[in-house]
Amino acid sequence: MLSILIGIKSLRRKGFLLLLSLLTLSFAVFVSVNNAAYNLENIAKTAWNDYVGNVRITGIFNEDFLDKISKSEYIQEYQALAIIPADIYVKGEKRTVYLIYPRNNISLMSYKIKEGNNTGALILDKKDIEFGKIIIKINNIEKEINITGYASAFYVFGIVDYRLIINENQLKDILGQIIYNVIFVKLKDLNNLKEFEKKIYDYSNQTKSKIDSFIVLDPETFPGKNETNAARNTFNLFIFLLSIVIFVSFFVYQFIYLEINSKELAILNVIGFTKKNLFVYYTTPIFLIFLISTIIGYSISIPFSYYVFESSLKSVPLGFSEIFLEKYGYKFNNEIVLNSFLIFFAFLIFSILPIFIYIYRKNILELFSFYFFSKSKNKLNIPNFNLKVSFNLSSGNLWKFILLIILFSLILTSTISLFSIRDSWNESIENLNNFYDNFIYALGNSKNLPEINNASVWKAVFHFAKVKEKDVVTATFLINKGVMPNLKEGRWPTNTGECVISLTLSKTENIKVGDEIELEAGINKYKLKVVGIAEIPLFFQYTRETRSVVLYYDEFKKIFGDLEENVIFLKGDYKAIYNELISKGFVVTLRSKDESISYGKSGGAIAFVFLNFLTFSLILSNTILIGIILVTNLSSKIKEIGILILLGYTTRKIIIMIIFSSLILIFTSIPISYLISLYFSSWNINMMIEFTGYFEPKINMNIVITSLAYSLLPLILIYFILYIIIKRINLVKILLG
Amino acid sequence: MILVENVHKSYVYGKQRSEVLHGINLKINKGEFVTLTGPSGSGKSTLLNLLAGIDVPDQGKIVIDGKEISKLSNEERTKWRRENLGYIPQFFYLIPFLSVLENVEITARLTKVNNFKEASLEALEKVGLKDKAKRFPSELSGGEIQRVAIARAIVHNPKIIIADEPTAFLDLKNKQNIVEILLKIWNEGKTIILATHDSFLAKKRIIELVDGRIIGEKYA
Numbered sequence: 001m002l003s004i005l006i007g008i009k010s011l012r013r014k015g016f017l018l019l020l021s022l023l024t025l026s027f028a029v030f031v032s033v034n035n036a037a038y039n040l041e042n043i044a045k046t047a048w049n050d051y052v053g054n055v056r057i058t059g060i061f062n063e064d065f066l067d068k069i070s071k072s073e074y075i076q077e078y079q080a081l082a083i084i085p086a087d088i089y090v091k092g093e094k095r096t097v098y099l100i101y102p103r104n105n106i107s108l109m110s111y112k113i114k115e116g117n118n119t120g121a122l123i124l125d126k127k128d129i130e131f132g133k134i135i136i137k138i139n140n141i142e143k144e145i146n147i148t149g150y151a152s153a154f155y156v157f158g159i160v161d162y163r164l165i166i167n168e169n170q171l172k173d174i175l176g177q178i179i180y181n182v183i184f185v186k187l188k189d190l191n192n193l194k195e196f197e198k199k200i201y202d203y204s205n206q207t208k209s210k211i212d213s214f215i216v217l218d219p220e221t222f223p224g225k226n227e228t229n230a231a232r233n234t235f236n237l238f239i240f241l242l243s244i245v246i247f248v249s250f251f252v253y254q255f256i257y258l259e260i261n262s263k264e265l266a267i268l269n270v271i272g273f274t275k276k277n278l279f280v281y282y283t284t285p286i287f288l289i290f291l292i293s294t295i296i297g298y299s300i301s302i303p304f305s306y307y308v309f310e311s312s313l314k315s316v317p318l319g320f321s322e323i324f325l326e327k328y329g330y331k332f333n334n335e336i337v338l339n340s341f342l343i344f345f346a347f348l349i350f351s352i353l354p355i356f357i358y359i360y361r362k363n364i365l366e367l368f369s370f371y372f373f374s375k376s377k378n379k380l381n382i383p384n385f386n387l388k389v390s391f392n393l394s395s396g397n398l399w400k401f402i403l404l405i406i407l408f409s410l411i412l413t414s415t416i417s418l419f420s421i422r423d424s425w426n427e428s429i430e431n432l433n434n435f436y437d438n439f440i441y442a443l444g445n446s447k448n449l450p451e452i453n454n455a456s457v458w459k460a461v462f463h464f465a466k467v468k469e470k471d472v473v474t475a476t477f478l479i480n481k482g483v484m485p486n487l488k489e490g491r492w493p494t495n496t497g498e499c500v501i502s503l504t505l506s507k508t509e510n511i512k513v514g515d516e517i518e519l520e521a522g523i524n525k526y527k528l529k530v531v532g533i534a535e536i537p538l539f540f541q542y543t544r545e546t547r548s549v550v551l552y553y554d555e556f557k558k559i560f561g562d563l564e565e566n567v568i569f570l571k572g573d574y575k576a577i578y579n580e581l582i583s584k585g586f587v588v589t590l591r592s593k594d595e596s597i598s599y600g601k602s603g604g605a606i607a608f609v610f611l612n613f614l615t616f617s618l619i620l621s622n623t624i625l626i627g628i629i630l631v632t633n634l635s636s637k638i639k640e641i642g643i644l645i646l647l648g649y650t651t652r653k654i655i656i657m658i659i660f661s662s663l664i665l666i667f668t669s670i671p672i673s674y675l676i677s678l679y680f681s682s683w684n685i686n687m688m689i690e691f692t693g694y695f696e697p698k699i700n701m702n703i704v705i706t707s708l709a710y711s712l713l714p715l716i717l718i719y720f721i722l723y724i725i726i727k728r729i730n731l732v733k734i735l736l737g
Numbered sequence: 738m739i740l741v742e743n744v745h746k747s748y749v750y751g752k753q754r755s756e757v758l759h760g761i762n763l764k765i766n767k768g769e770f771v772t773l774t775g776p777s778g779s780g781k782s783t784l785l786n787l788l789a790g791i792d793v794p795d796q797g798k799i800v801i802d803g804k805e806i807s808k809l810s811n812e813e814r815t816k817w818r819r820e821n822l823g824y825i826p827q828f829f830y831l832i833p834f835l836s837v838l839e840n841v842e843i844t845a846r847l848t849k850v851n852n853f854k855e856a857s858l859e860a861l862e863k864v865g866l867k868d869k870a871k872r873f874p875s876e877l878s879g880g881e882i883q884r885v886a887i888a889r890a891i892v893h894n895p896k897i898i899i900a901d902e903p904t905a906f907l908d909l910k911n912k913q914n915i916v917e918i919l920l921k922i923w924n925e926g927k928t929i930i931l932a933t934h935d936s937f938l939a940k941k942r943i944i945e946l947v948d949g950r951i952i953g954e955k956y957a
Contacts (some may be wrong), residue, residue, distance in 0.1 A: 392834045648819020731791045
C-alpha cells in the first residue's frame, strides 16, 4: 500500500507530465487515425452504392420508358439524367459545360442547393460564374440560360470546365423535348438482376427507347476508391510506425529513467523496500498515466477522428463531393477504441519489462552487456580519447548508439524516398505523355468525326470493370494513325478476345504477354488474351498511368455501348482538326502536351499529401526519439559535463564533441539509408499510391545530399536544445553534490 | 597576486535570500599557502568558487594578477580558469568512463601541454599513482581518487591551486597524505588556497571564516 501511495506521489515528477501528454496525444492520434481508416474503408461499401444504386443504363430514353421503370416490381428507386454537352461563354471566353437535368432530386444521384434557388440553372462547385444570364452554344445554336444558384452533387462525367444543373423548362427549351441518356437504378434484390435486364430491353422495345449499355455497378469499384485506399494504406503505415515509436520510446524511457534513479532505488532498498515493493512503486505511476492518458485521449479522439476522416476525404478532389460525404453515416467505432486500448496495454506491459529486469534480474542485464561492452567497465572500449569523450556524452552505450543509427537512418530513408519518388514521378509523367503534341477531348457522335491523320482516337470507361478483383479502366482505340502510346511489348489488339494491358496492371498483378485474363463487367465476365503491354495515360484526365485494359473496338462497344466521349492524341498542327470538330457540333476541350504534363504532375499532389504526411510523421517521431535519447543521456551526465567545464572546457567545445560523435552516426546512416531507400521508395509508392501507375524510383547523389540536408534540420534543433542544457549547467550546484 | 575587495554573495533558496558572504576583503600574495578554516556554512566553498571564477560576486570585485575575473563572461572565466588554475573539488569528481591517466590528460590536452601523456604520467607519479594509470575511477579507493584529482589539477603547471575541502571524506592517514602532497606542490612555487574544517590540517597562513565574515588570521 505504501509503495502505491508513494508511487502516486511520484507523479509530481516533471518528466511524468510530459509522458502523460505524449501518451494522451499518441492514444488520441492512434484511435482517430484507426477510426478514420475504418470509416474510409466502409465508405466504399455503403455510400457509393447508396448514392448511385446498382445499375447504370445508358442510351436514349423517353418518359414512357421511365413510366415503365417506375412501375417495375424489381426497383427500389431510380434516377434519370439528361446530360448535354455544350459550349459556354464565361467572361468572353469559350469553355465547355455539361448541362445535367436530374428527373427526381429526392432519389439517387441527388444534388443539394448551397445558395440561391433552382428556378433557373444551378452551377456545381462555386467557380467564377456569377448568377444571371449566360450564353451557351449547342449544335452551333446559341441559347440564353439563367443561373440562379450554386449546388453540390457528384456529377463527374468527363472532361468539361463546368457542370450546370438545369430544370425541366430549361431542358425543354434547349432540346424541344425531354430525353434522358443515363439512368441509375437501385434494385430491391440483386438476385433479380438477370430478370431485370431482360425486362429493361422489353421496355425499350415497347417505348421506342434505345439501350446502349447495361452496366452493373460494383460497390468495390467506385471513383475515389484508389485514393481512399491510398489514404487508408498511409494511415495503416502511420499507425504501424506510431506503434513502434510509442513502444521504443516507452522502453527507452524506462531504462533511462531507472538509470537516472538508480541511487533512489538503492536508498529505498536500504531502508527496507523489498524488490516487490520497488516494482510496485515504479509501475504505479506508469499504470496511472496509462489510465489517465487513454481516458483523455479517447475524449480528444471523438472530434479529432471525424476531422481526420473528413479532411482526408476532402483532400481527394477526384472522388468526392460534399453530398457524397453527407450520404455516408460516419460512425465512431468503439470496437476500435477497445482494440487500441488493448494494443496500448500491450505496450504498457512491454514497457514495464525494463523495470522488472532492472529490479529482479539485474545480473542478466550485466551478462547481456558483456557481449557489447568492455568487460570491466560496461562501456565501449574506444582507444581514441576525443572519440571516447564525444561518444559517451552523446550516447554512452552501444545499444543507444545503434538505436540512434537506426532512427536517423529511418529519417534519411524517408526523405530519400520522398525526393526520389518526387523526381521519378515528374520524369515518368513526361515520358508517358511524350507520344503526342496535343490532346483533344471531343464530345459528340464518333460517326461524325472528321478524317484525322497523325492521331489516335480513344474511348474509355472508368469504374465499371475489374481484373483479378482490382478496378481497371477499360479502353479502346477507334482510329490508329500512328500516334499511339508507348507499346513496351507485343502488339495492339486486332480482334475480339484480345487485349493490351497497362504496365501498371502487368507489374502489380504479374500478368505477361500470352497470359489469359478475365475482365469482369457487371455480372458478365470476358476472357481475354494479353497480346501486348503498354504505358497508356488513361487516368487523371488522360495524363497518368493506371491499371487498364485496351480492348478491340467491337468488343468494347458490345460491353459498354457507344460513347460520345472521343479522346484524340494528335501530332503536329491541331487547328484544322479543332475547327472542323467545332463546325461539326462537337464540344471540344484542347490541351497541349505541356499542359497535360503539368496537370499530370499536379495530380501527384494528392499522393504527395500522403507522402509528406508520412515523411513528416517519421521525421517528427524519430526526432523525438533521438531527442529523448540524446537529452536524457546528456542529463544523466550533467556531473561529468560540469567537471569538464570546471577544468576549462567551453560550452562550444563540449557541443562540438557531441556533434563529432554524431558525424559517425550520420556517415554510418547514409549507406544504410541508401540501401533501404532503394527498396522502400519503390515499395512505398507502389503500395501507397498504386492508382498513379507503376514505376521504379531512381536515387542519385543529388537526392542523397538534398535528403541529408533536410534530415539534418531536426538534428540541429536537438543540438540546440543540448546547447541550452549545457549552457544552463550550474557549476555551483554540481560542486555541492 | 589575488585581491578580494568587499565581496558580497547571496543565494536564493525557494523564496528566501540567504547572504553567504558579507563584504570579504582579502589579499593573497604570489606563492602563499593559505588555509581557509571555519565551520560548515561559514562561506569557505563560496569564496573558493568566486576565486576560481566558477561563480561571480553580487557586489565587490576579485582581481587576480591584475585581471578582474568577476567582470569576465562565463566563457571567458572558463578559459581563464583553464590556463591559470588547478581546482581540487570537495567530492571525488572524476569522469567514470575515462581511465585514471585519461582523467589527468583532460587538463593536459585542454591546455596544450607538450607531450601531454608524459606530463600526465609525471603528475600521477607526484601523487604516487603512476602504477594505476590504466585503472578506472571505480577501481580506486577514496584517497586514490582524490590524489588523481590533485594530479589533474597540477598537470598543466598552473600558478594557483584551489582545493575545496579535499580531505573531507578521507581517513586520517589519507588526509595527511593529501596535505603533504599539497605542501610539496607549494614548495615548487605555487599559490595554494586550501579550505578545510579540520583545524589540525591548517598550514601556513590561516584565515578563519564564520558566517561569511573573516574573523581572524594567523600563521602556523
